[in-house]
Amino acid sequence: MKAIVITKFGGPNVLELKEYPTPEISGDEVLIEVKAAGLNRSDVFQREGNYPAPAGVPADILGLEVAGTIVKCGPDVTDFKVGDHVCALLAGGGYAEYASVREGQCLPIPEGLSFTEAASLPETVFTVWSNIFQRGNLQPGETLLLHGGNSGIGITGIQIAHELGSKVIVTVGSNEKGKICLELGADSYINYKTQNFEDELQNEGVDVILDMIGGDYLAKNINILKPEGRLIHINAVDGSQTNLDIGKVMTKRLTITGSTLRSREYKFKKQLAKEVQKYVWPLIESKKFKPVIFQTFPFSEASEAHRLLEKGTHTGKIILVR
Template identity: 45%
Template structure:
């Protein structure tokens, strides 16, 4: 039975974590090509924090509720959906709305829970997997034997990127800000660089330069990344925690044939996200089933404790993903 109302967490006004509040909302209805998911677990990601602060508005037509990924079971399917049936366990990339007992997504943006994973672990996959695979493999064209550097190696994105790159045969470096975080990066297969103690530019140049860098810091890291690249290297930007503006020497880009690119996931078309989902199921899911890649979970909180989950995210003390338990769906 699908109820008329559901419990959710909304952003009452732009601000700190305290603006998150529980509410009752009507259960959404699956439209053409969509599925309704009874949410078991929802991921907490940096874009949720930015949306809560008022600096990352949801795209037109998306739910105003935070939450860009979830796991659960299919509760209903809309017209035109043939793959999924009610009761199917899934994990899904959402345009928003994950902090709720029910969420809507495009049917092509849902994926089966990989064999051997429970719903809790599966909830930590969609946002990181879509982001890492599309930027490291599809956009960044990482190949076996190449040197790969990821900044923020202990984050949810970072821990996924380390494992994917390592599984693909790259030599991996990762920056992190503490001994504990560096140890976590090393355990996943990276050469850790404690950015409080060492200059990643010096480290990477000594190693021959990075063929690919995945950066979510921005700011003065952008120029330093360029210095860290090998000739014909690629820099992929996915976020700007330290700012989106930088002064760089484009003569280096030209002389060394560098590629500077980047993307954000949420504004991309449904067709583009479906294309990423197909690659994930075909190429990444077997790596997860085989144990070469696994979700790294830092902590989990009850849905009504979303405030504490956001404070954990903003503390930057986490290693891996932060989750909300929404219901006891098995």
């Protein structure tokens, strides 16, 4: 098969289209003919040598989410068959003609969605559901603050939380991005380049915060959380070492948590997929939640797609298509 391979750690130019062995499958694995693959910020970290692939996953092929057609099933597969259209959460290997994955990490493509739209779903939807609704226990009527509202995680969190009855506030880097977030269901936005979100939310307070920034955001997040508030970390692009005021955590009875999805065990991912299909897929099929695709690129232009991803000017997902 052909695959986009990391020839060495570095910038976007290290990605090259090359011949690569087609994955072998066994047990409860399926082989997917990939039609589209989603890009994620973690792909950039891996390309640069800062986010190694788990054991047993191709270290030189990026890609955590794909959509396509099942062309082969292992002997223990029970939920899918050859010819099914699926999207899947991978631990890597998605930038290729074929990808293998255990069936519990696959979901049927929601009715009415294209392969391109479906490829934008797994990483962001699984991350949002796991962190905001499982770990953060966001409830109807509560207020959610999403840092990075225009990211793939942000636009997913906005729509799901809004439809399930929560108030949503986002931070963004421009008013244009903020207006798009409002159209998707956010109640308000804060432009972090011209406003201080701590000052803006000090009096109102929030119940749940999803943070991918880290650094000095920690203290600000703690200050604006209401009593019994929950802070969930999924990244720390501004640094993971920072000071923590434990006194405020105690007096406000806060919960500070976080997670990474890629390294979680198969049992967890399989159960998470079931919850996503039960609670999120109906929102998609009823048009209450829609994938937002910023731009698509042919697989052969993966380097250009990464350059766009690194600029951070997009709102929504960037997708490679075949």
